[in-house]
Amino acid sequence: MIRGRTYLVKNYLEEFPVTTREKKMGLATRDAYGLALAELGKENPNVVVLDGDVSGSTKSRMFAKEFPDRFFNFGIAEANLVSAAAGFASCGKIPFASSFSAFLMCKTYDQLRMSVANPHLNVKLCGSHSGISLGQDGASQMAVEDIALACSLPKFTVLVPSDEIAARALVKRAAKYQGPVFIRTSRPNTPLIYAPGESFEIGRAKLLRPGKDVTVIAIGMMVWEALEAAELCVDKGIDVRVIDMHTVKPLDEAAVIAAAKETGAIVTAEEHLIDGGLGSRVAQAVVQNHPVPMEFVGLKNTYAESGTPAQLFERYGLTAKAIVEAIETVC
Amino acid sequence: MGARKTGIGSDMQWSEALAKKIRCHVLKMTHRAKSAHVGTSLSMADLLAVLYGGVLRVDPSSPDWPDRDRFILSKGHGCASLYAVLAERGFFPLAWLDDFYQDGSHLAGHVTHTGVPGVDASTGALGHGLSIGCGMALAGQRDSQSYRVFTLLSDGECDEGSIWEAVLFAPHHRLDNLVAIVDYNKIQSLGTVKEVLDLDPLAVKWESFGWAVREIDGHNFGEIEDALTNLPIRTGQPSCVIAHTVKGKGVSAMENKLLWHYRSPDEEELRQALAELELSE
Numbered sequence: 001m002i003r004g005r006t007y008l009v010k011n012y013l014e015e016f017p018v019t020t021r022e023k024k025m026g027l028a029t030r031d032a033y034g035l036a037l038a039e040l041g042k043e044n045p046n047v048v049v050l051d052g053d054v055s056g057s058t059k060s061r062m063f064a065k066e067f068p069d070r071f072f073n074f075g076i077a078e079a080n081l082v083s084a085a086a087g088f089a090s091c092g093k094i095p096f097a098s099s100f101s102a103f104l105m106c107k108t109y110d111q112l113r114m115s116v117a118n119p120h121l122n123v124k125l126c127g128s129h130s131g132i133s134l135g136q137d138g139a140s141q142m143a144v145e146d147i148a149l150a151c152s153l154p155k156f157t158v159l160v161p162s163d164e165i166a167a168r169a170l171v172k173r174a175a176k177y178q179g180p181v182f183i184r185t186s187r188p189n190t191p192l193i194y195a196p197g198e199s200f201e202i203g204r205a206k207l208l209r210p211g212k213d214v215t216v217i218a219i220g221m222m223v224w225e226a227l228e229a230a231e232l233c234v235d236k237g238i239d240v241r242v243i244d245m246h247t248v249k250p251l252d253e254a255a256v257i258a259a260a261k262e263t264g265a266i267v268t269a270e271e272h273l274i275d276g277g278l279g280s281r282v283a284q285a286v287v288q289n290h291p292v293p294m295e296f297v298g299l300k301n302t303y304a305e306s307g308t309p310a311q312l313f314e315r316y317g318l319t320a321k322a323i324v325e326a327i328e329t330v331c
Numbered sequence: 332m333g334a335r336k337t338g339i340g341s342d343m344q345w346s347e348a349l350a351k352k353i354r355c356h357v358l359k360m361t362h363r364a365k366s367a368h369v370g371t372s373l374s375m376a377d378l379l380a381v382l383y384g385g386v387l388r389v390d391p392s393s394p395d396w397p398d399r400d401r402f403i404l405s406k407g408h409g410c411a412s413l414y415a416v417l418a419e420r421g422f423f424p425l426a427w428l429d430d431f432y433q434d435g436s437h438l439a440g441h442v443t444h445t446g447v448p449g450v451d452a453s454t455g456a457l458g459h460g461l462s463i464g465c466g467m468a469l470a471g472q473r474d475s476q477s478y479r480v481f482t483l484l485s486d487g488e489c490d491e492g493s494i495w496e497a498v499l500f501a502p503h504h505r506l507d508n509l510v511a512i513v514d515y516n517k518i519q520s521l522g523t524v525k526e527v528l529d530l531d532p533l534a535v536k537w538e539s540f541g542w543a544v545r546e547i548d549g550h551n552f553g554e555i556e557d558a559l560t561n562l563p564i565r566t567g568q569p570s571c572v573i574a575h576t577v578k579g580k581g582v583s584a585m586e587n588k589l590l591w592h593y594r595s596p597d598e599e600e601l602r603q604a605l606a607e608l609e610l611s612e
Contacts, residue, residue, distance in 0.1 A: 048473075070473070075499075075500070077496035077499070079458070079462065079492070079496055080497050080500055082462075083463045083466065083493070083497075084462050084463065084466030084497075086452070086463050087452075087462070087463040087464060087468075087469075087470065088466040088467070088470050089466075090452070090466075090467060091466070091467050091470040091471065092470075093470050095466070110456050110459075111456075113456070114453050114454070115452070115453070115459050115463055118443065119445060119453045120445075
């Protein structure tokens with residue numbers, strides 16, 4: 001049994017050196033998006049950034065300051081923003097379109113499907129303030145359906161980074177990838193999961209902690225909670241495997257199947273409705289390949305309201321404690 | 332008719348002949364496929380004939396030529412006309428038109444970008460084309476490219492809120508390489524535009540948003556050619572050409588009839604329509 005926090009710095013199924021350290025806060029994933037954009041601006045003159053008048057919040061302003069000629073504030077008009085991004089892409093640009101995820105994804109679904117997904121254009125979308133961790137601003141600002149919407153678009157790639165290191169690396173990866181990508185970022189600062197320099201591959205999950213009794217597959221801010229839950233289970237004698245499924249689509253089915261076969265039970269954890277999100281996708285892979293008991297941690301058929309992120313996570317069961325309870329029902 | 336060079340300006344006789352061919356194809360295609368949207372395909376035929384008869388700088392042998400003028404049929408339900416003119420211009424074989432609407436055909440019942448040479452965007456979900464055009468025009472403007480972006484909208488489509496987002500956006504960025512053409516045939520799916528959701532005064536609306544607007548008779552080749560060859564209407568502003576048209580134009584039994592938004596011609600109606608078009612030679 002491994003005590004203390006464990007960190008993986010190699011891809012799944014490879015040898016993983018494990019380190020132990022204390023909780024250390026990093027930047028928000030939205031900050032990492034802004035930093036990555038500013039780097040991309042230097043690296044690739046074809047990168048353009050479009051924002052829906054919230055660039056101070058999505059952090060695309062970091063790009064705007066460096067490259068004002070390649071930054072476009074579309075005003076509060078997300079439908080126009082998304083279709084225009086498609087127009088940019090069809091002319092050889094690499095547009096990054098950002099807004100709050102609630103508006104970028106939920107207001108523009110028709111534009112996403114016919115302007116972007118159907119012609120499979122090279123548009124990158126970044127939805128910030130996802131889930132309920134934006135807190136006090138309330139339900140209208142909270143995207144709790146965005147992963148389901150993005151995943152249901154044919155050939156869309158869906159990325160949910162868990163910390164600033166992952167976010168920065170995955171945004172850079174997205175720029176090099178040909179085709180539509182949705183990147184989901186969060187408002188609050190998040191604990192560091194990875195060491196600087198960690199490399200990420202789209203579609204390859206990260207095994208953060210080995211374990212043989214049950215696997216927790218988590219995304220975004222729930223990855224930290226999953227690691228905490230694994231710690232809490234040590235004293236219970238439950239050996240928990242933890243996987244960061246930063247790419248929700250295409251899902252790393254090999255990692256899911258291995259988890260099902262080797263640990264015999266799976267819990268998913270996401271800051272999203274359990275309908276159509278990570279849990280649904282993992283369940284599809286499990287049912288088709290190696291059925292095992294599963295439990296789902298996430299929002300259950302509800303919107304949230306105002307509160308601090310901690311209060312809301314507690315109220316809606318998005319905590320390490322709730323993950324432990326889920327683990328106990330499947331173990 | 333594929334041999335004609337592109338972007339060389341007006342040739343009215345050639346365009347008129349092309350318009351007649353488009354109409355004949357549309358009638359045969361919609362009859363064979365039992366598909367809808369004949370009326371809207373006919374109202375825009377003369378506009379397409381002038382665009383593809385010489386206004387648009389396009390090269391059928393190189394449909395993805397980066398410097399080409401872009402054309403977006405935002406009213407994607409008028410696809411039969413577009414497919415007809417693209418085939419006539421040699422973007423793909425005329426034989427493709429026989430498979431319009433059929434299982435496995437590239438030529439879907441609304442315009443799809445994938446697999447159809449000469450099509451610049453997937454449309455049919457109304458209200459997207461002008462925004463896509465804004466992105467293309469802005470990309471071209473920032474890179475000092477010479478291409479222009481033409482979008483053809485329906486009048487009913489102007490009900491969509493997203494159209495007005497784009498109408499607001501284009502003048503703000505002084506996109507004078509962008510042209511919106513409204514096929515104002517005054518009839519939408521279930522009634523006249525006036526009955527369903529009145530757009531008038533349409534030109535005033537576009538003007539007040541900052542567009543340079545010109546109203547023309549969308550079946551007068553002289554007026555169409557003059558409007559589409561003298562662009563932008565005003566430097567520094569996007570251009571809007573409101574083309575007053577007749578739904579079902581060219582077939583007297585179909586003209587201005589709501590029925591022909593959805594109805595497809597049967598054997599006898601097709602015969603009569605083709606005979607009328609031949610007589611108008």
